[in-house]
Amino acid sequence: MIGLIKKDFLMLKGNFKTWLILLFVYIVMAFQESMSLAFLLPFMCVVTMLSTFSYDSYNKWDAYVCSLPDGRKNSVRAKYIATILLILVTVIITTILTIIIGYYRTKTINLESMGETIMGAIFATTLLQSIMYPAIYKFGVEKARIAIFIVVFGFALIGGVLSKYIDFESIIQGLAFLENYMMIIIPIIIVVMLYISYKISEAIYNRKEY
Amino acid sequence: MENILEVKKLSKKYTGFELKNISFELPKGMIMGFIGENGAGKTTTIKSILNIIGNYKGEVKIFGLDNKKNEREIKEDIGVVLDDMFFPEILLPKDINTIMKDVYKNWDSDLYFKYLRDFNLPKDKQIKTYSKGMRKKLEIAASLSHHPKLLILDEPTSGLDPIARNEVIDIFRDFIQNEECGVLLSSHITSDLEHIADYITFINDGEIILSKTKDELIEQYGIVKCTESEFKKVDKQDYIKYKKTKYECELLVENKNEFKKKYNVNTIDKISLEDLMVLMVKGEK
Known part of the structure; x- marks a missing residue:
């Protein structure tokens, strides 16, 4: 599996300049506003990982990988792990930069608010990954984009309709007591979400014929 | 003679196409030419043997082992070239070495780079800059560099010029010299098979219509x-x-x-x- 993880990283090395530009943008923005763009780099991980799916599909890599020892078993796993590793690396870079720049600007470090922002960024990114990857394995990169749009639009529509009948605000207020436990609840949600997403992707991939 | 590959009553149904009870055997030390027109079922058969496609009926034994129960073990010793399916073209040939040494236990980096040199393939150029023939040679190099015992090759000589084809054919011929290895080779270039194949298996419309030694065919x-x-x-x-x-x-x-x-x-x-x-x-x- 390590070989397959390396493959995805090697495919991304062409994006090095883009990453440097994004890093520069983040540093500039962080000097202005500190934390508001904390999601930028982790979010870009998922976006750039999508290009690896496109290359895989274009070169019919999936048929080839299924001919390798444990290829089918490890292919999906490697994609998820590569993405998570990439997200972790960018989160670490973002955190370090935020601490340095934040301290430079205010001479203080607000660990609590920084932790919440970073956690929010990881949640948003892994949520995107968890929804996108099974859709890509099922429909391919191009169709998955449309599928995601339909799903998001569908949810918004259903939410809009339901909001007429359900008082969401009072539900949210009712759940306010959870706020103190968010730093525990969110990581659990992230792990469960990724696990379910991975299992769905794996099931789709195992059934698929390339 | 011990068989390195046995396919028994392999069947697979698609809308509009069906593999019908495919059976053939490849003894050790032999090269089998797998021929048939486009759409006859060569690639479907090869993909079934390799479990790239599933839900087929029948039995496939490689090195005497069931190809599903012993998949990992078997695939360590198989070299594969698939028609038009390979590494993403954004990679460099040297990247393939970095990847494959963690995929195959027996991956031999020295051998891989030797093949690249022998085939005049630059290791630092993106695969997308390679010609079709160069890509094919790269696929062949990758298929041989973990010392496999069985080569399963789908159209390995397509896109190669006559000189490169001869080079590749010589490699396949050398490959079976130790009598412990075997090659299943599908090709449209029948003249290549006339040079190297010991067996010919002919598939037409999803059915094996002939599987004999080449000598029998030519003599009879x-x-x-x-x-x-x-x-x-x-x-x-x-x-x-x-x-x-x-x-x-x-x-x-x-x-x-x-x-x-x-x-x-x-x-x-x-x-x-x-x-x-x-x-x-x-x-x-």
Whole structure:
């Protein structure tokens, strides 16, 4: 599996300049506003990982990988792990930069608010990954984009309709007591979400014929 | 003789196409040419053997082991070239070494780079800059660099110029020298198979219509060329297929010598694999 993880990283090395530009943008923005763009780099991980799916599909890599020892078993796993590793690396870079720049600007470090922002960024990114990857394995990169749009639009529509009948605000207020436990609840949600997403992707991939 | 590959009653159904009870055996130390027209079922058979496609009926044994139960173990010893399916073209050939040394236990980096040098393939250029022939050679290099015992190759010589084809054919020939290895090679370039194949397996419309040693084929099969009036005198059971051209009839016969005796014919043309394919597929009965 390590070989397959390396493959995805090697495919991304062409994006090095883009990453440097994004890093520069983040540093500039962080000097202005500190934390508001904390999601930028982790979010870009998922976006750039999508290009690896496109290359895989274009070169019919999936048929080839299924001919390798444990290829089918490890292919999906490697994609998820590569993405998570990439997200972790960018989160670490973002955190370090935020601490340095934040301290430079205010001479203080607000660990609590920084932790919440970073956690929010990881949640948003892994949520995107968890929804996108099974859709890509099922429909391919191009169709998955449309599928995601339909799903998001569908949810918004259903939410809009339901909001007429359900008082969401009072539900949210009712759940306010959870706020103190968010730093525990969110990581659990992230792990469960990724696990379910991975299992769905794996099931789709195992059934698929390339 | 011990078989390195056994396919028994392999069946797979798609809408509009079906593999029908495919069976053949490849003994150790042999090269099998797998021929058939486009869409005949060669790639589907190869993908089934490799479990790239599933839900097929039948049994596949490689090195005497079941290809599903012992998949990992078996695949460590198989080298594969698939038609138009390979590493993403954004990668460099040297990246393939970085990846594959963690995929195969026996990956031999020195051997891989030796093949790259022998095939004149630059290791630092993106695969997308390679010509079709260079990509094919790269696929072949990657398929050979973990010291496999069985090569399963789908159209490995397509896109190669005659010199490169000869180079590759020599490599396959060397590969089986130790008598412990085997090659299943599908190809449209039947002349290549005439040079190296020990066995020929012919698939047509999802069915194996012939699986014999090449020597048997060349010694026994033949093409009888005759006029239409001579053709009318030939019993139907004495030929497999026939084809009428403007001036003559061509009959594919399974036993040259018997035909010679029965019809008092002096010469029967030797058959080429290409003639055999054309007559088998396009000929009439």
